[in-house]
Amino acid sequence: MPTIRLDNLVKRYGAVEVLHGIDLSMEENEFTVLVGPSGCGKSTTLRMIAGLETVSDGEIYINDKPVSHLEPKERDLAMVFQDYALYPHMNVAKNMSFALRLERRPKAEIDQKVREVAEVLGLTPYLHRKPGELSGGQRQRVAMGRALTRDSATFLFDEPLSNLDAKLRGQMRAELALMRQRVHKNMIYVTHDQIEAMTLADRIVVMHGGYIQQQGTPEELFKRPVNKFVAGFLGTPPMNFLDADIVERDGTVWVTGKGFELALDGEHADAVRAHRAKQITVGIRPSDLSFDPDAANENSFELRVIVSEYIGAQSVLMCDCGGQQVVVELKSETPIPLGETLRFSVNPAGVHLFDKESENAI
Amino acid sequence: MQRATLNRMTPYAFMAPAAIVMVIALLYPLLYMVWGSFRDWNPAQTIGETEFVGFKNYITLFYDPAFRESLSVTLRFAVIVVSVEMVIGVGLALLLDRNIRGMSVLRTLFILPMMIAPVVVGLMWRYMYHPTVGTFNRWLKSIGLEGVDWLGQNALMSVIIADIWQWTPFIFILALAALQSLPRSALEAARIDGATPWQQIWHIKIPLMMPVLIVTCLLRLIDAFKVLEVILVMTEGGPGLSTEILALRISRTATEFRELGVAAAMSNYLLILLLILTAAMFAYTKIQEAREARIRAAAEEDM
Structure with a gap:
């Protein structure tokens, strides 16, 4: 089984460089997800691996x-x-067997393979239909089936779920995760959806502006983002960012900003001292804030609740903190009066600090 | 009730002007021709003075060797030009469907012949085919070959070449448009599936272009059956009857032989031929679809 390695991969369109030297290695049978906003170069990278785009350098x-x-x-x-890129003039069986037919494999073998894959994907009743007669989800499955019939060493996915509606997308995501357990192949998956990235990946590669921002397991990226971009990109609702100054008083390091003041724990304080930063950005995930009227001053904020969005078990509160917006995620049982200023405590392990200039994590 | 009736009538009211023009400009001459084809009609007579002869004109034509020859020339001409034009036109489109510098200039050059008036095309080719001063024979002689008797013995081939020169661009531009509207990702999928450029053409591009190609082919066939000016200018149907296509024979029957009824009957034969052709094309597509639907239904019943 091959491993895939990108060595200083560069892509230029004319004078415009869109990928600036991508270095990446994928281990055997790893599910790698390239994730990032539109135009970050993730699809270009995938298409270069596929051979659909030429390599400018590297x-x-x-x-x-x-x-x-x-x-x-x-x-x-x-x-x-x-x-999906199905062949519209071929029925499902023909679509799935196209590659095998080009290789002139024996007919019995092709039929058997198509039947097997169709059975797994629940496509057996539709084998004689053309793509035009299938629903979006079924077409998606055929596209998947066409890849599976091939028995290739590597599978590439270019935003495979983004044309589906939300419910179907969730369902197909679960099916993909299931397939992942059965099929042991190298998989490279491109998406702009961070939930897909978090749920499916062995390794996430976050891209932005033609550079790799960070790579690692979903947990690593979620817990220890290397910069503000990665921190803000992964997780819903996204991380709150507040501008603050560093002040040291009586041996305690404080971050103070408009309307809040937090004391840093030992680890964070050491990092800040080593970094000698004065101006920083504090990042706190909405789930690391909790409503706690009795919290001590040094690790809590006062927030004025503006809007409460009820989304079932959770509620998302939009709050104001000295003119900056802060989002809090809470269990819906907690009764929150709108318009009041309340005290929320901060989980000390959930405090992320970024250099204000470079936006890198401290 | 009145309001509802008015509402129902509105679409027809909007359609009426077009329908009236159609009736006057299309249906009236057509029916006039059909009616005239059943009469013994000399251009000096008004149609009221003519004698009704039933199917006599049609029967006479059916046994007329000159008409049969003309029909066969027309068929040969149409089948050959359309097949060759389809192959070259689609071939060129497949070759030129890429982004190379200067391609847009090249494409424009390719469609120039189509923009020239048919009479001019006829004259141009007539001079190029001239046995002594024509470009082709002068060139052949300059490299030491015998001249070819272009518009004599090889007249049909020569008019076929001229027609191919003029009308291949028509197929080329339609085929190119069809190619460029193909789903790019399906072609990329075919590349990943391991299709060579040839296999992509045979298994993906041509089948996906087929609906456009069928219509293009049909349009060209209809046109080829009605071709007149180029041949009139180049050969006037000669030598003998060797290039006398139906349109030419119809015009000669009406003007030289002064037999309007026969000419009308001949036009009707041509019309019927074209109708059969068109119907056959549509029937073919329908039968194909029905066959597929049947296979699918049978397969799904088996489950």
Whole structure:
């Protein structure tokens, strides 16, 4: 089984450089998710691995073999496209068996393979239908089926779920996670949806502006984001950011901003001292705030609740803190009066500090 | 009640002007022609003075060797030009469907012949085919070959070449438009699935272009059956009857032989031929669809 390695991969369109030297290694059978906002270069990276885009500079290695000059078919991979890219004039069975038919495999073998995959994906009743006669979810499955019939070493997914409605997307996400357990292949998955990234990935690669911002397990990225971008991109509702100054009083390091003051615990305080930063940005996830009228002053804030969004078990509160917006996520049972100023305590482990200039984590 | 009736009538009221123009400009001459084809009609007579002869004109034509020859020339001409034009036009479109510098200039050059008036095309080719001073023979002689008797012995081939030159661009631009509207991702999927450029053409591009190609082919066939000016200018149907296509024979029957009834009957034969052709094309697509639906239904019943 090959491992895939990108070595200083660069893509230029004319004079415009859209990927600035991507270095990335994927372990055997790893599910890697490239995630980032539109235009971050994630799809371009995937399409270069697939061989659909030329490589401007750098090299792609599959199993230590440079492949950037090879045609897609020589790279032993299968791909699922965002718009499914089914062949509209072929029925489902023909769509799924196209690659095998091109290889002139024996008919019995092809039939068997198609039946197997169709059974797994629940497509058996539709084998004789054309893509135009299928629903979005069914088409999505056919696209998946076409990739699975191939038995390639590597699977590439280019935003495969983004054309589905929310409910179906959740369902297909779960099915993908299931498939992941059965099929042991290298998988590279591109999405702009951080929930897909968090739920599916062994390794998340967060991209922005043609650079890799951070890579690691979902937990690493969620708990220890290296910069403000990654911190703000992963997690819903997104992390709150507040501008603050560092003040040291009586041996305690404080961050103070408009309308709040927090004492840092030992670990954070050491980091801030080592960094010698004066102006920083404090990041706190909405779930790391909790309503606590009796909290001590040094690790709590006063927030004025403006809007409460009830979303079932959880409620999301939009609050004001000295002119900056702070979002709090709470269990819906907690009764919160609108318009009041209340005290919320901060989970000390959930405090993230970023340099205000470079936006890197301290 | 009145309001409802008015509402129901509105669409028809809007359609009426177009319908009236259609009736006057299309249906009236057509019916006039059909009616005239049953009469023995000399251009000196008004249609009221003519004698009704039933199917005589049609029967005479059916046994007329000159008409049969003309029909066969027309069929040969149409089938050959359309097949060759389809192959070259689609081939060129497949070749030129890419982004290379200067491609837009090249594409414009390719469609120039279509923009030239048919009479001019006829004259141009007539001079190029001239046995002694024409471009082709002068060139052949300059490299030491015998000249070809273009508009004599090889007249049909020569008019076919001229028609191909003029009308291939029509197929080219429609095929190119069809190609460029194909779903890019399906072609990318085919590349990932391991299709070579040839296999992409055979298995993906051509089948997806098929609806456009069928209509294009039909349009060209209808046109080819009615071709007149280029051949009139180049050969006037000669030598003998070798390039006398139906349109030319119809016009000669009406003007030289002064037999309007026969000419009308001949036009009707042509019309029927074209109708059969069109109906056959549509029937073919319908039958294909029905066959697929049947296979699918059978397969799904088996489950």
